[in-house]
Amino acid sequence: MKEQTIFELIHSMDNFTNNLIIQWNKTFNEELGVSHILVLGHLQAKGKSRPSDIAKSLGLTPATLTHLSEKLVQKKLAVRLTDESDRRIIYIQITDMGIDMVYRANQEGQLLRRKLFEKLTEEEREQLVGIYRKLNS
Incomplete structure (x- = not known):
């Protein structure tokens, strides 16, 4: 394959x-933004987490x-918790409002995907999925 390609x-x-x-x-x-939803999704899937672990998992810088977490806390989509045994350790935990936000974001994402990918035939969609699986393996 040529470099230009x-x-x-x-x-x-x-x-x-x-x-x-x-x-x-x-x-x-x-x-x-998408990054806020990714953080909420991480919290929903993994439970309360240390910010450094979330950053590492999502490929984000701690800063x-x-x-991102400051905005999530301001909007009451997440809360900060301190560790009972070591008050220096901070966790972030999703709230019920945050869980609802993830659900609504996923619903919007599904609608958008449908709109975009309905341009492709069933065969083209299957080929695309196969290509992405191959590239990600």
């Missing part, structure tokens, strides 16, 4: 991803996670 492929994938994020942000009007 690789960069064209990466550029096309980035454009698609950016467009997907832009479209989702337009439809999901909650003043939250970015601090910024």
